[in-house]
Amino acid sequence: MMARFSFTVSVLAVLASVGHAWLPSVDDHHAGARKLVDRNGFSLFNDTTFGHEKRWLPASGKIRGVNLGSLFVYEPWIASNTWTNTMQCTGSGYNSEFDCMTKLGAGTGDATFQKHWNTWVTAADFDEMISYGLNTVRIPLGYWMDEGIVYWDSEHFPRGGADVLRTVCGWASDRGMYIILDMHGAPGAQVAQNSFTGQFASSPGFYQDYQFNRATSFLSWLRRFVHDNNEMRNVGMIEVVNEPLQNQGSQTQYMRQTYYPAAYNAIRSTEQSLGITPNNYVHVQFMNTYWGSGNPQQYLSNNYFAAYDDHRYLKWSPDASDVSHAGYLRVSCHDNRSGPDSPTIVGEFSLSVPDNVQWNSDWAPSNNVAFYKQWFAAQVMSYETYAMGWVFWTWKSELGDYRWSYRDAVAAGVIPRDLNSIASSGACNGY
Template identity: 60%
Template sequence: MSHTVYIGSDKRWLPASGKIRGVNMGSLFVFEPWMASTEWSNMGCGSYASEFDCVSGLGQSQANSVFQSHWGSWITQSDISQMQSYGLNTIRIPVGYWMDESIVYADSEHFPQGGLSYLSQLCGWASDAGFYIIIDMHGAPGAQVATNADTGQNAPSPGFYVDYQYDRGTAFLGWLANQIHTDNNMRNVGMIGIVNEPVQNADQVESMRSYFYPNAYSAIRNAESALGISSNNYIHVEPMNQLWGSGDPNQYLTNTYFMAYDDHRYLKYDSSVEVSQAAYLSNSCNANRNSDNDTPTIVGEFSLSPPSNVQDDPDWSTTTQTAFYKQWFAAQVTNFESTTNGWIFWSWKAQLGDYRWSYQEAVTAGVIPTNIADVFNEGACNGI
């Protein structure tokens, strides 16, 4: 069987502007109920902790119907147009390994089916609008962390870190690389994140670095070789960077050609930074998010949310502290663009009534300018 190979506009690399400025498609293909409880409830999933649990509870047919309705409405072409109008140039799309339905264990795993056509449609809209696209394996086989719906399942323990689950992960990545190179809608996909936010214990996940990472790299490259893809049109292979805490991703790699590195920066979860506006601004202006020298690095996730125990305090009020949040956003992206290859906000939209997690709402609130280029005129880090 022959395949038509589709070539991205300028290799499968960074936007012409030189810096990635993007948003995550959070809760689209990997649903995170905390972000969108109304949608989750309307789907009939309100009593379930994760996609796996909801599909198991509703049954496959009903689940397919409600999830396909969600995929068709959560992010639309008008959303892409709005992102484009704001000066953004990149989207990151979290997906689960179950999008390749051939590797799901039919007797014991429960995930919605039919996602690929919706992923293709979204990539088509984004490609037509000139966006750079990153797809990441947000949900790994067996779950890469425990009790977190962002893996697609509420697993009691992280089951990913064994050879047979690694092998399913690499099978998914090879399959995804083949889809990307043979679907014209995906012509602007330039990067695959190979596993999102694994366990932050370098010793515990050494097998991930020694076995999964080299095999993931090879699976993507082998898929490209089989299609006759030239090296200047390779997909970037993107693990989490060393700053994440899972060890040096390059430790066991013999080839790092067309690699990239994912940095996630949530001060909300960083206990080493004092919880104050001044400390947050100082850290955001001065931290080097490329201190591990992994290049290119992209800050694939960040937000404007402080720790949960203070987020409703007067000092952190979204109503009275908009000037601070405006400065903090500007400080973060200014720093990310000076130390890395750019940034991707988490997330485009949410149902929290809280612009700290929603780019769309932050623009409406005046915290993020309608033209992102204007943020660099604000001098957010002057004198800090």
């Protein structure tokens, strides 16, 4: 307990030194800073009145959240049934929103995606999140939500997403939840052949000036959209690009040298033009050094209200080479993700394990509930000790596998409904 409390104090001291950082754990400590509250004026993070109990480990005050995966950036692997039956984009070559819209055409495609947006996540989902003690949502977005920067003659994406985003953020804000908006799909695609970019491009086309300019235009538009709509009032963080190339070659250096400062300045310039005071700035988030694209702070001349995103999938991590229950628990129980970048949030993690073992008897979800329950507890204990908290990937899926679905994991008894119970679970005893 003393170690966790000491770490929290040190984090708050660091944040105080760079300004009145609007993160939920420190929000109400600063006079004049924006408060994170629901429609009744109560905070899930700080109030114990109105039935809202503190929802974090003792002496912590951390983010506990889920990603809304496959909502605005459709990833067919997460929801293949809907992709096939509702979107009708099954078959070879239909790997992304771009592919699906190319097949359906603008009119049919817009209506089809509108139906998906209106059913994949509803207000009832947010009530369920609150009942499980979650206080944060991270919402992946594609740059095409800003319809003014799309090349409609050659880029095929659904229109009308901004109105639905406003509604979804209203549901979260009304319940006092913290909101992270993430540019998941970048212009030109930041990596090749991945549906999370929205394009499944043959090569990454993001790393050039004109695409960087489109991305910064999107960020400016998004920051203004947040400011102009009360439903967006609990947005506290905007991520400038999700999971760029994992190398330190010329493309990622140019991104860090050119795009990162421009992205930061685009958001800050928009805030200044709107008369937003520094204590009400949003955090500008970058993938952290551990991601492997180089030091995100290297070329930033200003890191006021900067934040960092850590994606921690042991499934693909070389430091989890001991693929055993004990090996995974040893790594997770001592997983210091603070690193050189602060404040850091573990913005994506799951309970999935390497493909070559995931359905073996020692790892199959049906007969290893006790292990996955212990491993989930071990992960979040470390992420709340060494980082500002965590956001699970993802809220729901159609995989029939709770290792990728928070809601399914709760139903299976793997994730407790009372997250505070993890503190006394003994998950890391002996590790």
